[in-house]
Amino acid sequence: MAMLNVLKHRNVSRRSLLSGFAAAGITAVLLPRTSNAADVVGAASEEVRPFKVEVSEAALADLRRRLAETRWPDGETVMDRSQGAQPDRLKELVGYWQSAYDWRKAESRLNSFPQFLTNIDGLDIHFIHVRSRHENALPLIMTHGWPGSVFELLDVIGPLTDPTAHGGTADDAFHLVIPSIPGFGFSGKPPATGWNPQRIAAAWDMLMKRLDYNRYVSQGGDWGAIISDALGRQAPDGLLAIHVNRVERATTFPADAAQALKNGGPAPDSLSQDEKVVFDEARDFLNNGFGYAAIMSTRPETVGYGIADSPVGLAAWLYDKIADWVYTRGDPEQALGMDAILDNITLYWLTNTGPSSGRIYWENVMSGAKLTEVKVPVAVTVFPGEVYKPPKHWLSKAYPKLIYYNRASKGGHFAAWEEPELFSQEIREGFRSLRS
Structure with a gap:
């Protein structure tokens, strides 16, 4: 990979980002630098601009109008999902979205954290940066996934940066950097191909070093895990370890099981009964739950027209996978709450990032990256509602430096969003050995 060109197209990228926000009725406020801002971003503040967002009332009124004018499809012909x-679940969500949901609360909460933009390789990257008050805090970059956003991670900011207020000790503290993946949220939308997980990982390393973090750890689930894995394969100077709560099947499945899965056959006899359960779950996901990824891996632009034009189309596209992957299968309102679900969906709508966020699937396939082993120490937490739950001994191929493995008692694919206190404890435990 060519070295990242930090300054290339910087002014063009900034104009494009601001004009894109303006078209969506969003005022992107680039705050003037203050002494406090400089304290937060450290010596690299020359390249980092404080940021907050203010959505116009016109944009919110347009959203409500579109919701009111929805043309609904016929109901399903089955009694399950x-x-x-x-339709019944989605109509309830949309009715609340139109008449009672308050984006201003979400906007205020997001703006309560220090947010910034910085240009890396010609693209503006949005991120939240919260420094712990504890002297020996460990710098940590955390990455969300799809169909999520930085909203997934807001509830873990307190427990991780201020552990003494959340059942931990000062030795558990982290400085947190939470970026929006390119094409998601308030980060720039790549104007050309090439922003695959490997390039994003290299950008994250540059971001951490720009913030004067020369020693740090990385964490992620979903695409955040894939990006953390890519960082671990690149193993840049200063990356101490990674933690993931989602594991790549391609690098951890036993060879005979992978071949059986590819051929559509049953689990091989070499697997134990517990391992056959993991195999059957993986096969069910590929056969019945992977269509969304196949579409975005091959035709992200085609599906993009509908989710850019219709807020209900977008909501259905995102809600379906949120419902699939929470621990309370099919009932995301119980796991997350209706407001939290709509905070995330509304962010996608207001930034028109439904189409651009899906392109990471296409980019990942087109990159053709070889999934070599991760070279740095790795911590893994397997949550019971995750799609793929490999046993510890399957991970040695991809993670020869496995330093922590635990199977959590509850929580699903969106672990930080669903169980922030438990998730935060897992992060503390996973990286604890690095502090001694």
Whole structure:
């Protein structure tokens, strides 16, 4: 990979970002530098601009109008979720979205954390940066996934940066950097191909060093895990370890099981009964739950027209996978709450990042990256509601430096969003050996 060119197209990228926000009715406020801002971003503040967002009332009124004018499809012909998002559940969500949901609360909460933009390789990257008050805090970059956003991670900011207020000790503290993946949220939308997980990982390393963090750890689930894995394979100077709560099947499945899965056959006899359960779950996911990824890996632009034009189309597209992957299968309102679900969906709508966020699937396939082993120490937490739950001994191929493995008692694919206190404890435990 060519070295990242930090300054290339910087002014063009900034104009494009601001004009894109303006078209969506969003005022992107680039705050003047103050002494406090400089304290937060450290010596690298010359390249970092404080940021906050203010959505216009016109944009919110347009959203409500579009919701009111929805043309609904016919109801499903089954009594379960096998055909996708169910109209009764979605109509309830949309009715609340139109009449009672308050984006201003979400906006205020987001703006309560220090936010910034910085240009890396010609693209503006949005990130939250919260420094712990504890002297020996460990710098940590955390990455969200799809169909999520930085909203997934807001509830863990307190427990990780201020552990003494959340059942931990000062030795558990982290400085947190939470970026929006390119094409998601308030980060720039790549104008050309090439922003695959490997390039994003290299950008994250540059971001941490720009913030004067020369020693740090990385964490992620979903795409955040894939990006953390890519960082671990690159193993840049200063990366101490990674933690993931989602593991790549391609690098951890036993060879005979992978071949059986590819051929559509049953689990091989070499697997134990517990391992056959993991195999059957993986096969069920590939057969019945992977269509969304196949579409975005091959035709992200085609599906993009509908989710850019219709807020209900976008909501159905995102809600279906949120419902699939929470621990309370099919009932995300119980796991997260309706407001939290709508905070995330509304962010996608207001930034028109439904189409651009899906392109990471296409980019990942087109990159052709070889999934070599991760070279740095790795901590893994397996949550019971995750799609793929490999046993510890399967991970040695991809993670020869496995330093921590635990199977949590509750929580699903969106672990930080669903169980922030438990998730935070897992992060503390996973990286604890690095502090001694």
